[in-house]
Amino acid sequence: KTYNVAILGATGAVGQEMLKILNERKFPIKELHLLASKRSAGKKITVNEKEYIVEETTANSFDNIDIVLGAAENDIAKKYLPIAVEKGAIVVDNSSAYRLDKDVPLIIPEVNPQDIKKHHGIIANPNCATIIALVALQPLHAYAKAKRMVVSTYQAVSGAGVKGIMELQQQLAALAHGKEVEIQTFQHQIAYNLIPQIGSFDENGYSSEEMKMQNEGRKILNSPELAVNCTCVRVPILRSHSESIMVEFEQPIDVEKARELLANAKGVKLVDDPKSNQYPMPLDTTDQDLVYVGRIRKDISTQANALSFWCCGDQVRKGAATNAVQIAELLIEEL
Ligand code: A2P
Incomplete structure:
Protein backbone atom coordinates (compact mmCIF):
# COMPACT_ATOMS: atom_id res chain seq x y z
CA LYS A 1 0.00 0.00 0.00
CA ASN A 127 10.58 19.04 21.51
CA CYS A 128 14.03 18.19 20.15
CA ALA A 129 15.94 18.48 23.45
CA THR A 130 13.25 16.36 25.13
CA ILE A 131 13.52 13.61 22.47
CA ILE A 132 17.31 13.43 22.80
CA ALA A 133 17.19 13.32 26.63
CA LEU A 134 14.43 10.71 26.80
CA VAL A 135 15.91 8.33 24.22
CA ALA A 136 18.94 8.23 26.53
CA LEU A 137 16.91 8.09 29.74
CA GLN A 138 14.29 5.48 28.75
CA PRO A 139 16.41 2.32 29.24
CA LEU A 140 17.48 3.55 32.68
CA HIS A 141 13.96 4.70 33.57
CA ALA A 142 12.48 1.31 32.58
CA TYR A 143 14.92 -0.34 35.00
CA ALA A 144 15.00 2.03 37.99
CA LYS A 145 12.24 4.67 37.46
CA ALA A 146 13.44 8.25 37.21
CA LYS A 147 12.01 10.60 39.81
CA ARG A 148 14.08 13.78 39.46
CA MET A 149 16.27 15.24 36.74
CA VAL A 150 18.62 18.19 36.56
CA VAL A 151 19.39 18.98 32.92
CA SER A 152 21.57 21.56 31.18
CA THR A 153 21.25 21.70 27.41
CA TYR A 154 23.69 22.99 24.80
CA GLN A 155 21.40 23.54 21.83
CA ALA A 156 22.40 24.00 18.20
CA VAL A 157 21.24 26.95 16.09
CA SER A 158 19.27 24.61 13.78
CA GLY A 159 16.60 24.58 16.49
CA ALA A 160 15.66 28.05 15.21
CA GLY A 161 15.27 26.72 11.65
CA VAL A 162 17.08 27.74 8.47
CA LYS A 163 17.35 31.31 9.72
CA GLY A 164 19.19 30.17 12.86
CA ILE A 165 21.76 28.26 10.81
CA MET A 166 22.24 31.20 8.44
CA GLU A 167 22.62 33.68 11.29
CA LEU A 168 25.52 31.74 12.85
CA GLN A 169 27.23 31.26 9.47
CA GLN A 170 26.78 34.91 8.50
CA GLN A 171 28.06 36.17 11.85
CA LEU A 172 31.18 33.94 11.69
CA ALA A 173 31.88 35.13 8.13
CA ALA A 174 31.30 38.78 9.08
CA LEU A 175 33.65 38.53 12.07
CA ALA A 176 36.32 36.81 9.97
CA HIS A 177 36.26 39.84 7.65
CA GLY A 178 36.17 42.45 10.40
CA LYS A 179 32.57 43.41 9.64
CA GLU A 180 29.66 44.17 12.01
CA VAL A 181 27.44 41.19 12.85
CA GLU A 182 23.71 41.28 12.11
CA ILE A 183 21.38 40.04 14.85
CA GLN A 184 17.89 39.00 13.77
CA THR A 185 16.94 35.52 14.98
CA PHE A 186 18.60 35.27 18.39
CA GLN A 187 18.45 37.84 21.17
CA HIS A 188 22.23 38.42 21.02
CA GLN A 189 25.26 37.59 18.87
CA ILE A 190 25.54 33.77 18.82
CA ALA A 191 28.95 33.52 17.11
CA TYR A 192 31.63 32.94 19.80
CA ASN A 193 28.90 33.26 22.43
CA LEU A 194 26.33 31.29 24.50
CA ILE A 195 22.78 32.53 25.04
CA PRO A 196 20.97 31.16 28.12
CA GLN A 197 17.54 31.87 26.67
CA ILE A 198 15.44 29.69 24.35
CA GLY A 199 11.87 30.96 24.15
CA SER A 200 10.28 33.34 26.66
CA PHE A 201 10.54 33.36 30.46
CA ASP A 202 7.71 32.51 32.89
CA GLU A 203 7.00 34.06 36.30
CA ASN A 204 9.41 31.59 37.95
CA GLY A 205 12.26 32.62 35.64
CA TYR A 206 12.22 29.42 33.54
CA SER A 207 12.15 29.63 29.75
CA SER A 208 9.44 27.97 27.66
CA GLU A 209 12.03 25.54 26.28
CA GLU A 210 13.09 24.58 29.83
CA MET A 211 9.51 23.81 30.87
CA LYS A 212 9.02 21.57 27.81
CA MET A 213 11.56 19.12 29.26
CA GLN A 214 9.37 18.73 32.36
CA ASN A 215 5.90 18.93 30.82
CA GLU A 216 6.57 16.83 27.75
CA GLY A 217 8.81 14.44 29.74
CA ARG A 218 6.00 13.77 32.23
CA LYS A 219 3.53 13.04 29.44
CA ILE A 220 5.84 10.80 27.35
CA LEU A 221 7.08 8.77 30.33
CA ASN A 222 3.60 8.70 31.86
CA SER A 223 5.21 10.00 35.07
CA PRO A 224 3.13 12.96 36.26
CA GLU A 225 5.32 13.39 39.35
CA LEU A 226 8.66 13.56 37.50
CA ALA A 227 10.55 16.59 38.84
CA VAL A 228 12.71 18.42 36.30
CA ASN A 229 15.00 21.40 36.69
CA CYS A 230 16.31 22.42 33.30
CA THR A 231 18.58 25.17 31.93
CA CYS A 232 18.52 25.57 28.15
CA VAL A 233 21.40 27.31 26.40
CA ARG A 234 21.83 28.16 22.72
CA VAL A 235 25.39 27.39 21.56
CA PRO A 236 27.24 28.22 18.33
CA ILE A 237 26.94 24.64 16.99
CA LEU A 238 25.18 23.91 13.71
CA ARG A 239 22.83 20.99 14.26
CA SER A 240 23.44 18.65 17.20
CA HIS A 241 22.17 19.27 20.69
CA SER A 242 24.20 18.15 23.72
CA GLU A 243 22.86 17.67 27.24
CA SER A 244 24.29 17.18 30.71
CA ILE A 245 21.79 15.16 32.74
CA MET A 246 21.67 14.13 36.40
CA VAL A 247 18.89 11.67 37.19
CA GLU A 248 17.76 10.48 40.58
CA PHE A 249 16.05 7.09 40.46
CA GLU A 250 13.60 5.37 42.80
CA GLN A 251 15.49 2.07 42.61
CA PRO A 252 19.23 1.42 42.87
CA ILE A 253 21.17 1.47 39.59
CA ASP A 254 24.95 1.50 39.24
CA VAL A 255 27.21 2.71 36.45
CA GLU A 256 27.94 -0.80 35.13
CA LYS A 257 24.23 -1.60 34.88
CA ALA A 258 23.51 1.73 33.18
CA ARG A 259 26.25 1.06 30.62
CA GLU A 260 24.89 -2.42 29.95
CA LEU A 261 21.33 -1.12 29.50
CA LEU A 262 22.42 1.71 27.21
CA ALA A 263 24.68 -0.57 25.15
CA ASN A 264 21.61 -2.65 24.28
CA ALA A 265 19.05 0.16 23.95
CA LYS A 266 17.18 1.07 20.76
CA GLY A 267 18.25 4.36 19.20
CA VAL A 268 21.29 4.73 21.46
CA LYS A 269 25.03 4.41 20.91
CA LEU A 270 27.11 4.05 24.04
CA VAL A 271 30.34 6.07 23.67
CA ASP A 272 31.84 5.92 27.13
CA ASP A 273 35.57 5.34 27.38
CA PRO A 274 36.88 8.46 29.08
CA LYS A 275 40.39 7.00 29.54
CA SER A 276 40.85 7.02 25.77
CA ASN A 277 39.06 10.37 25.41
CA GLN A 278 35.91 8.77 24.00
CA TYR A 279 32.61 10.49 24.78
CA PRO A 280 29.75 11.90 22.72
CA MET A 281 30.40 15.17 20.87
CA PRO A 282 28.01 17.14 18.66
CA LEU A 283 30.25 16.98 15.59
CA ASP A 284 30.14 13.17 15.73
CA THR A 285 26.37 12.93 16.03
CA THR A 286 25.64 15.15 13.03
CA ASP A 287 23.71 13.67 10.10
CA GLN A 288 22.75 10.38 11.72
CA ASP A 289 19.91 9.16 13.94
CA LEU A 290 21.38 7.71 17.12
CA VAL A 291 21.63 9.49 20.46
CA TYR A 292 25.18 9.03 21.75
CA VAL A 293 25.49 8.61 25.53
CA GLY A 294 28.63 8.68 27.67
CA ARG A 295 30.39 10.18 30.72
CA ILE A 296 28.18 7.92 32.84
CA ARG A 297 29.07 8.27 36.50
CA LYS A 298 27.60 8.12 39.95
CA ASP A 299 26.44 11.45 41.31
CA ILE A 300 28.92 11.99 44.16
CA SER A 301 26.95 14.89 45.65
CA THR A 302 24.16 12.73 47.07
CA GLN A 303 23.48 9.41 48.80
CA ALA A 304 20.45 8.96 46.54
CA ASN A 305 20.33 6.53 43.58
CA ALA A 306 21.61 9.09 41.12
CA LEU A 307 23.67 9.03 37.94
CA SER A 308 25.07 11.75 35.72
CA PHE A 309 25.60 11.38 32.00
CA TRP A 310 26.15 13.36 28.81
CA CYS A 311 24.36 12.82 25.53
CA CYS A 312 24.34 14.29 22.02
CA GLY A 313 21.98 13.89 19.07
CA ASP A 314 21.25 15.47 15.71
CA GLN A 315 18.53 18.02 16.40
CA VAL A 316 17.19 18.17 12.85
CA ARG A 317 17.11 14.37 12.41
CA LYS A 318 16.28 12.43 15.61
CA GLY A 319 15.21 15.64 17.36
P1 A2P B 1 8.72 29.45 3.41
O1 A2P B 1 10.09 28.94 3.13
O2 A2P B 1 7.90 29.62 2.17
O3 A2P B 1 8.70 30.66 4.32
P2 A2P B 1 12.06 27.19 9.27
O4 A2P B 1 11.58 26.92 10.66
O5 A2P B 1 13.25 26.37 8.89
O6 A2P B 1 12.27 28.65 9.01
O7 A2P B 1 10.86 26.69 8.29
C1 A2P B 1 9.55 27.18 8.38
C2 A2P B 1 8.70 26.52 7.30
O8 A2P B 1 7.34 26.99 7.44
C3 A2P B 1 9.12 26.91 5.90
O9 A2P B 1 8.93 25.82 5.01
C4 A2P B 1 8.17 28.05 5.57
O10 A2P B 1 7.95 28.26 4.20
C5 A2P B 1 6.90 27.53 6.21
N1 A2P B 1 5.92 28.62 6.33
C6 A2P B 1 6.12 29.86 6.85
N2 A2P B 1 5.00 30.61 6.73
C7 A2P B 1 4.07 29.83 6.13
C8 A2P B 1 2.71 30.01 5.72
N3 A2P B 1 2.07 31.16 5.92
N4 A2P B 1 2.07 28.96 5.12
C9 A2P B 1 2.71 27.81 4.90
N5 A2P B 1 4.00 27.56 5.26
C10 A2P B 1 4.67 28.56 5.86
Missing part, protein backbone atom coordinates in the same frame (compact mmCIF):
# COMPACT_ATOMS: atom_id res chain seq x y z
CA THR A 2 1.16 3.55 -0.74
CA TYR A 3 0.08 6.90 0.71
CA ASN A 4 -0.47 10.49 -0.34
CA VAL A 5 1.86 12.53 1.86
CA ALA A 6 2.12 16.30 2.34
CA ILE A 7 4.89 18.16 4.15
CA LEU A 8 3.70 21.46 5.62
CA GLY A 9 6.77 23.72 5.81
CA ALA A 10 8.70 21.68 3.24
CA THR A 11 11.24 24.44 2.55
CA GLY A 12 12.33 24.78 6.20
CA ALA A 13 15.23 23.07 7.99
CA VAL A 14 13.03 20.27 9.36
CA GLY A 15 10.83 20.01 6.23
CA GLN A 16 13.88 19.55 3.99
CA GLU A 17 15.22 16.86 6.29
CA MET A 18 11.84 15.08 6.34
CA LEU A 19 12.00 14.87 2.56
CA LYS A 20 15.45 13.35 2.71
CA ILE A 21 14.46 10.86 5.41
CA LEU A 22 11.21 9.74 3.72
CA ASN A 23 13.34 8.93 0.73
CA GLU A 24 16.15 7.30 2.72
CA ARG A 25 13.75 5.04 4.63
CA LYS A 26 11.76 4.26 1.48
CA PHE A 27 8.47 5.43 2.94
CA PRO A 28 5.68 4.05 0.69
CA ILE A 29 4.61 7.27 -1.04
CA LYS A 30 2.03 7.53 -3.81
CA GLU A 31 1.93 11.32 -4.18
CA LEU A 32 4.14 13.80 -2.37
CA HIS A 33 3.07 17.43 -1.89
CA LEU A 34 5.54 20.06 -0.71
CA LEU A 35 3.67 22.88 1.00
CA ALA A 36 5.12 26.19 2.12
CA SER A 37 4.22 29.88 2.09
CA LYS A 38 3.26 31.87 -0.98
CA ARG A 39 6.87 33.13 -1.08
CA SER A 40 8.15 29.66 -2.01
CA ALA A 41 5.37 28.62 -4.39
CA GLY A 42 6.81 27.40 -7.70
CA LYS A 43 10.26 26.70 -6.28
CA LYS A 44 11.70 23.41 -7.58
CA ILE A 45 13.11 20.78 -5.22
CA THR A 46 14.75 17.61 -6.50
CA VAL A 47 14.51 14.45 -4.41
CA ASN A 48 16.05 11.21 -5.64
CA GLU A 49 16.30 12.64 -9.17
CA LYS A 50 12.59 13.50 -9.19
CA GLU A 51 11.61 17.15 -9.36
CA TYR A 52 8.85 18.53 -7.13
CA ILE A 53 7.29 21.96 -7.25
CA VAL A 54 6.57 23.72 -3.95
CA GLU A 55 2.90 24.64 -3.56
CA GLU A 56 1.40 27.54 -1.64
CA THR A 57 -0.52 26.17 1.35
CA THR A 58 -4.30 26.67 1.21
CA ALA A 59 -7.23 24.79 2.74
CA ASN A 60 -7.45 22.81 -0.51
CA SER A 61 -3.88 21.55 -0.16
CA PHE A 62 -5.12 18.76 2.10
CA ASP A 63 -7.70 17.19 -0.22
CA ASN A 64 -6.98 13.46 -0.68
CA ILE A 65 -3.95 13.52 1.61
CA ASP A 66 -3.46 10.49 3.89
CA ILE A 67 -0.57 11.73 6.03
CA VAL A 68 0.60 15.28 6.77
CA LEU A 69 4.02 15.88 8.28
CA GLY A 70 3.96 19.28 9.99
CA ALA A 71 7.26 21.19 9.98
CA ALA A 72 5.98 24.76 10.36
CA GLU A 73 5.64 27.14 13.31
CA ASN A 74 2.75 26.93 15.81
CA ASP A 75 0.57 29.58 14.16
CA ILE A 76 0.77 27.85 10.75
CA ALA A 77 0.13 24.46 12.41
CA LYS A 78 -2.95 25.82 14.17
CA LYS A 79 -4.24 27.41 10.99
CA TYR A 80 -3.97 24.37 8.71
CA LEU A 81 -3.71 21.12 10.65
CA PRO A 82 -7.32 21.03 11.92
CA ILE A 83 -8.40 21.48 8.28
CA ALA A 84 -6.21 18.54 7.26
CA VAL A 85 -7.78 16.37 9.99
CA GLU A 86 -11.27 17.45 8.97
CA LYS A 87 -10.46 16.31 5.45
CA GLY A 88 -9.46 12.87 6.72
CA ALA A 89 -5.68 13.11 6.93
CA ILE A 90 -3.64 11.96 9.91
CA VAL A 91 -1.13 14.56 11.02
CA VAL A 92 2.30 14.16 12.64
CA ASP A 93 3.14 17.66 13.83
CA ASN A 94 6.54 18.93 14.87
CA SER A 95 5.30 22.26 16.28
CA SER A 96 4.51 22.62 19.99
CA ALA A 97 0.91 23.74 19.29
CA TYR A 98 -0.78 20.44 20.24
CA ARG A 99 1.85 18.58 22.27
CA LEU A 100 0.17 18.86 25.65
CA ASP A 101 -3.45 18.39 24.45
CA LYS A 102 -5.09 15.47 26.20
CA ASP A 103 -6.24 13.67 23.07
CA VAL A 104 -2.96 14.19 21.19
CA PRO A 105 -0.36 11.44 21.72
CA LEU A 106 3.19 12.75 22.14
CA ILE A 107 5.42 10.03 20.76
CA ILE A 108 9.05 8.94 20.79
CA PRO A 109 9.00 5.56 19.02
CA GLU A 110 11.78 4.16 21.26
CA VAL A 111 9.91 5.25 24.41
CA ASN A 112 6.09 5.15 24.13
CA PRO A 113 5.03 3.71 20.75
CA GLN A 114 1.92 2.17 22.36
CA ASP A 115 0.40 5.64 22.99
CA ILE A 116 -0.05 6.24 19.25
CA LYS A 117 -3.30 4.25 19.30
CA LYS A 118 -5.02 7.03 21.27
CA HIS A 119 -4.84 9.57 18.47
CA HIS A 120 -7.78 11.56 17.07
CA GLY A 121 -6.09 12.70 13.89
CA ILE A 122 -3.11 14.56 15.34
CA ILE A 123 0.04 13.01 16.77
CA ALA A 124 2.68 15.36 18.13
CA ASN A 125 6.43 15.11 17.76
CA PRO A 126 8.13 16.19 21.02
CA ALA A 320 12.63 16.38 14.64
CA ALA A 321 12.43 14.88 11.14
CA THR A 322 13.48 11.27 11.79
CA ASN A 323 11.28 11.01 14.86
CA ALA A 324 8.30 12.30 12.83
CA VAL A 325 8.92 9.85 9.98
CA GLN A 326 9.30 7.00 12.50
CA ILE A 327 5.90 7.99 13.92
CA ALA A 328 4.43 7.92 10.40
CA GLU A 329 5.91 4.42 9.98
CA LEU A 330 4.19 3.28 13.19
CA LEU A 331 0.97 4.82 11.87
CA ILE A 332 0.94 2.91 8.61
CA GLU A 333 1.49 -0.34 10.51
CA GLU A 334 -1.91 0.44 12.07
CA LEU A 335 -3.67 1.66 8.90
